[in-house]
Amino acid sequence: MGVDAPVGRAARRGRPRSEAAERAIRAAVVTLLEEGVPLGEISIERIARTAGVGKATIYRRWSDKEELFVEVLRDIEPPDPELPGTSARDDLVVMLESVRVRGLAQRSSTLLHNVVAQMKSHPRLWEAYVATVIDPRRVTVLEILRRGIARGEIRGDVDIDLINDLVVGPMLVRAVMRPDAPLADDLAERIVSVALQGLRPPPTAAP
Numbered sequence: 001m002g003v004d005a006p007v008g009r010a011a012r013r014g015r016p017r018s019e020a021a022e023r024a025i026r027a028a029v030v031t032l033l034e035e036g037v038p039l040g041e042i043s044i045e046r047i048a049r050t051a052g053v054g055k056a057t058i059y060r061r062w063s064d065k066e067e068l069f070v071e072v073l074r075d076i077e078p079p080d081p082e083l084p085g086t087s088a089r090d091d092l093v094v095m096l097e098s099v100r101v102r103g104l105a106q107r108s109s110t111l112l113h114n115v116v117a118q119m120k121s122h123p124r125l126w127e128a129y130v131a132t133v134i135d136p137r138r139v140t141v142l143e144i145l146r147r148g149i150a151r152g153e154i155r156g157d158v159d160i161d162l163i164n165d166l167v168v169g170p171m172l173v174r175a176v177m178r179p180d181a182p183l184a185d186d187l188a189e190r191i192v193s194v195a196l197q198g199l200r201p202p203p204t205a206a207p
Contacts, residue, residue, distance in 0.1 A: 153201075154199050155202075
């Protein structure tokens with residue numbers, strides 16, 4: 001008499017995910033970019049041929065090339081930081097420092113600079129990057145600000161989106177819009193200090 005298969009075994013009978021294949025696919029995208037192939041000319045077929053895999057292998061892991069490109073770009077970029085959680089000031093300094101580091105990376109990496117520049121002329125790819133990478137970072141900063149307001153570190157009578165722009169905006173201008181502007185090691189601390197001086201709640205009047 002046969003023994004019934006344990007529940008869930010069927011889900012494990014499928015072809016196992018291959019980390020080697022995923023690495024080859026990501027490496028293929030980077031290789032094509034390093035060779036100067038424009039983003040618009042990098043097709044799934046070309047990636048598969050360069051990686052030595054079938055197109056189905058790629059589509060099992062990524063729904064389209066935009067999703068794959070965003071993952072590859074995240075691999076190239078410096079990783080997102082871990083927040084200390086000690087205060088709004090400390091967390092904001094860490095977040096702005098990560099913007100500064102990415103700005104430096106784009107300045108020093110021709111590949112990263114070119115990819116980011118090209119993405120802006122490909123609406124679907126840029127939208128995917130914004131939704132996957134930029135928007136979550138913005139949400140993180142807004143959460144930091146809300147915690148700061150709740151703790152009494154930041155005044156609560158100013159629109160929180162405006163506060164975000166006041167804090168993050170100067171670093172973005174330096175890192176993205178002014179590629180020749182200096183990005184000093186202490187820039188994140190100086191920006192946060194100046195911004196929070198104006199956003200500090202007024203002292204409570206003595207009874």
